[in-house]
Amino acid sequence: MSEQGARAFGFEGTWREYAPIAFTNLLLTIVTLGIYRFWATTRTRQYLWSRTRFIDEHLEWTGTGKELFIGFLLVLALFGLPFLFIQFGLQALLLQGYVGVAFSLGFVAFGWIFYLSGVALFRMLRYRLSRTFWHGIRGGSDDKGWGYGWSYVWKNFVGSFALYLLVPWAMISLWNERWSKMSFGPFEFSATASEREIFKRFLLFYLVPLVLIAGVVFAALFAAPSAMQASGGSEPPASFGIAILLTMLAVYVALPLIAVAFYAKYLRVAIGGLSLEGLDFHFDARTKDWFMLILGDIGLVIVTLGIGAIFLNYRHWKFFVTHLDATGEISLAQLTQSTTAAPGQGEGLADAFDMGAI
């Protein structure tokens, strides 16, 4: 529906308009010792969604703070307390010398947390779609995500095979599995991204160790011996240390850059494979855009001595919407109300694992 160059998605908010929401959220969160943050999240989303246009109508966020709060309490009761026990219990077991028991319990706990994070990712998406309305219609899923949790465990496990070369497959396959189970109105999403498109980008990660080894070999073979002879001592001189430092620095700068480049490609490919009935989605944020976004985030937080952090959600959502587009057509008359069960509570699990992005 992007005829005449108009984009299907548009963001119409301004930071000035959002500022009163952000500051009162911060204030109320502080004076309630953090409890208000569920209502704060809801207000932020209400604002962001209502300023987001899709074709001819704005999105609408209908989730409530109470839902998120109840989700948080549920997680606290179901998982928080046992984990607290395991955390202190493990320490006690280790101190008392039951190393074997401690490690097997720790392994079980780790696996359980991992499984739950998968379930949480699924339910977070489901919750958000079920609370997002457009033209009076919402999304959702009939799946509860328990099966996705297992996929999450075994696919990530398999992804670590062969020097992690299967990670791109795991990521794309999980994305496709997750979105294929989601729907909007009567229509199911179709997710057909292919890992082949991100594989070359992923290989960049393997370049870094090679460069590192080359750097060290170079320093060892040429720089160090000649410098050592020059200084006539048996100890490696300062120049050798500097060479190592430079190599390390290159790694610390290069690795995050590669991660950004990979993630940019991943999201373009993953969203590019999404469609809903007659609509195809596209995402066009390139590495440079992500890089500027992150630099901007860092700059904003530093310049404002941390206060600017309350605008990060806003920035990220705006970035996301601005780069999102859709082409094709959707029939409004056929877009009937979703029959999926709306989840009763919010993103408790995802919240507990600190996975909520917006």
Add this chain to the structure above:
Amino acid sequence: MTQIGPDETIWHYDGSNATRHHPALSWNADGFSLHWDGGGSGPHRWSDLMPMTGTAGRSLYGLRGVSGWRLGFAGLPPEAFAVHLPLVARYGRWIDRMGLWRAVGLFGVVAVAVVFVVLRAPQWLAPLVPQSWENRLGDAMVGDFGGRLCETPRSAAALAKLQSQLGKDVPIRQIGIANIGIVNAVALPGGRILIFSDLISEAKSPDELAGVLAHEIGHVRHRDTLTALVRQLGLSVVLGGFSGDVGGTVNGLLAMSYSRDAERAADSYSIDALRGANISPLPTAAFFKKLGKLSGGDAIERSMSWMGSHPVSSEREKAFTASAVKGHAYRPSLSPAEWQALVNACAEDKDVAPPTKMLF
């Protein structure tokens, strides 16, 4: 019956499909209905209308019980219609009812009170916990310390002698030497005290060890470990509402071991115990002098001290020095042979696990 529309500034979704309608509205005191070509909705009661929030200058209403039902106005609804409508929620129901600033004030006062109680209550609660509970808790947490305790019959006798001199009436259940490379000693829940092996190997004399040990005995006597545990538990509950990082940081800052008052009290217990046992406090003072140098000198330590839990080393050194009586004939806390038994405890104990770094 009053009627407006239909026009472009009023729109409606019925929630069954995505088609947008531009209905005419008609209403009376009890309720309202919508009509458009080929359809309608209502009559509905006013009380079933729900204001939807955050809608960019548009006014949007939902209908109780019908998911996706929307009635929208560009700008505000016509006044004659609007008088029947509920107010838009803003911060949340409680806060809207009170007003933002009154709510902030009220929540703020409650928050300060809660934090104050959580920080203070452990001191009132800890003495009420039966000693046997604390002992069981301590056993569960620490046990036999994974076989890292160094003990020979002679070292045990030397420690028993120190204990009888410095803490006769204190419910100490164990004083152990742990084969761990730290220059320190700790009191643990359940009346246990651990001396880390490097404290002994670095000490110049048994009297220096006696001063530090007496300080830990002071903690046991005042049940400071239990107080700290209760406080940490309370803080993690209260600050649970913040997301992971913030709560953890604040918790760490506030819960940091014992309060400074507790440290002063333990110091003054140590001074009294040394005096009672006729042991010179000067070696302990020297130990604090060494400690002060290690942590970067007086100025640095003083500037950091607002966040530290221990009193500044130089103050502690002064307190111990001041308690020394000039020309008084002190006697050593241990004989040279007993002291050697402690120094060699880890080397002579054949079953002890090899030295380790601390796990926590």
